[in-house]
Amino acid sequence: MGQVVDQTVTSENWNELTDDQLDVLERKIAGKYLRIVPWGAVVWGFGNTLVWLSLWPLVLLDIMPLWLGFIIATLNCSAAYLPSHEAQHSIIAGKGKPLRWLNELLGHVSLIPFAAPFRFMRATHMEHHKHTNDPDLDVDYGVTARNGWHFLYKSILRRQPGSKGKEAYSAALARTGQNYIMLDALIINIVYISVLFGMAWTGHAIEAALLWWLPKNISLVYIEHYLSWMPHHPGKETSRYGDTRAFKSKLGNIVSMGMQYHIIHHLYPRIPLSLTPAAYRELKPILQRKGCDLGEL
Amino acid sequence: MQHLIKFIFSSTAFAIGFLWPLVAQTLVATNTMPAEPQVWVVAALIVAPFAASAQLRGSWIWVR
Numbered sequence: 001m002g003q004v005v006d007q008t009v010t011s012e013n014w015n016e017l018t019d020d021q022l023d024v025l026e027r028k029i030a031g032k033y034l035r036i037v038p039w040g041a042v043v044w045g046f047g048n049t050l051v052w053l054s055l056w057p058l059v060l061l062d063i064m065p066l067w068l069g070f071i072i073a074t075l076n077c078s079a080a081y082l083p084s085h086e087a088q089h090s091i092i093a094g095k096g097k098p099l100r101w102l103n104e105l106l107g108h109v110s111l112i113p114f115a116a117p118f119r120f121m122r123a124t125h126m127e128h129h130k131h132t133n134d135p136d137l138d139v140d141y142g143v144t145a146r147n148g149w150h151f152l153y154k155s156i157l158r159r160q161p162g163s164k165g166k167e168a169y170s171a172a173l174a175r176t177g178q179n180y181i182m183l184d185a186l187i188i189n190i191v192y193i194s195v196l197f198g199m200a201w202t203g204h205a206i207e208a209a210l211l212w213w214l215p216k217n218i219s220l221v222y223i224e225h226y227l228s229w230m231p232h233h234p235g236k237e238t239s240r241y242g243d244t245r246a247f248k249s250k251l252g253n254i255v256s257m258g259m260q261y262h263i264i265h266h267l268y269p270r271i272p273l274s275l276t277p278a279a280y281r282e283l284k285p286i287l288q289r290k291g292c293d294l295g296e297l
Numbered sequence: 298m299q300h301l302i303k304f305i306f307s308s309t310a311f312a313i314g315f316l317w318p319l320v321a322q323t324l325v326a327t328n329t330m331p332a333e334p335q336v337w338v339v340a341a342l343i344v345a346p347f348a349a350s351a352q353l354r355g356s357w358i359w360v361r
Contacts, residue, residue, distance in 0.1 A: 157360065160357060161352075203318075
C-alpha cells in the first residue's frame with residue numbers, strides 16, 4: 001500500500017488502483033493542503049471590513065462620491081463572507097490552538113458588512129455540510145433551481161417577508177440544540193435595522209441604502225448563486241462524491257469566488273479556499289474515477 | 298418584549314423607518330420634487346401600497 005500511495009497518479013496508472021488504495025491516496029494528497037494557515041484570508045477579512053467602514057466617513061464628509069462608495073460597498077459586502085467561511089471551518093485555528101482567538105475574531109469581524117452573525121452562520125453551515133442536498137435537512141436546499149433565472153426568481157421570493165425560506169435555519173438550530181445562537185442573530189439585526197432607521201431619519205437614507213442595504217442584498221444573491229446554487233446544482237445527489245460538482249465559470253475563478261473547486265471544500269472542508277485549485281488538480285484523476293461531476297474544469 | 302421585537306422587524310416598521318424617508322430624500326435628490334413638506338406625502342403614497350402588500354400578503358412585490 002505504501003508503495004502505491006507514494007506513486008504519482010497519472011492517467012496511465014490510476015485506473016489500476018483499487019477503491020481502498022484510491023481512498024488512501026486521496027487522503028494523502030488532501031493532507032498536504034491541510035493545517036496551513038491562510039494568512040491571505042485573514043488580511044482579506046479584516047481589510048475588507050476596514051475599507052467598508054471607511055466608506056461611511058468618506059462619503060458622509062463628501063470626500064468620496066456616493067456612486068463610488070456604492071460600488072466599493074457592494075464589492076465589500078460580496079467579499080465579506082468567504083474569510084468568515086474559513087473561520088467557520090476553523091481553518092485559521094481549531095479549538096484549543098494558540099490562534100483560536102484570531103479564528104473567532106476574523107469570523108465575527110469579516111461578517112460586519114454583511115450584517116450576519118458568525119456563530120449563527122457557522123452552526124447552520126455545518127448542517128449544510130452534514131446534509132447537503134437533503135430537502136428536509138440541508139439549510140441551503142431552498143436555493144435549488146432549474147437554471148440561473150429560476151434561481152434569481154426564487155431568490156427574490158425568498159427575501160419577501162412572508163417567505164418560509166429562512167425557517168430551515170432556525171429549524172436547524174432547534175434540531176441541534178443551539179437555539180441560544182438566535183440571540184446573536186437578533187442583536188445583529190437590531191443593530192442593522194437601527195442604523196438604517198437612524199440614518200434615514202437624520203437625512204442620510206440614500207447613503208444608508210447605497211452603502212449597506214442595497215450592497216448587502218445584491219451580495220446576498222451573488223453569494224448564494226456561487227456558493228450555494230452553482231456547486232450543488234441540480235441538488236439531487238446526496239452522496240460524498242455526488243453532492244457537489246466542479247464547474248467552469250464563464251466569469252473566471254475570482255468572480256466566481258473560487259467556487260469552481262467547491263467540490264474539494266466539501267470533501268475536505270479544512271483545505272483553505274486559496275489551495276482548493278491546486279488540490280483539485282492533484283485529486284482530479286481520483287475524482288474522475290469516483291464518478292464526480294467535474295464539468296469542463 | 299416579544300411584540301416590540303416583532304414590530305421592529307415588521308414590514309410596516311421597515312416602510313416607516315427606512316423606505317419612507319428613502320423615497321422622500323430620493324425625490325428631492327433627483328430634483329423630482331422640491332424639499333417641501335409635500336414630498337413626504339408623495340413618498341408616503343408611493344411606499345404605502347408596497348408596505349400594505351408586504352404586511353398583509355407577505356410580499357413587497359405581491360408575487361410570493
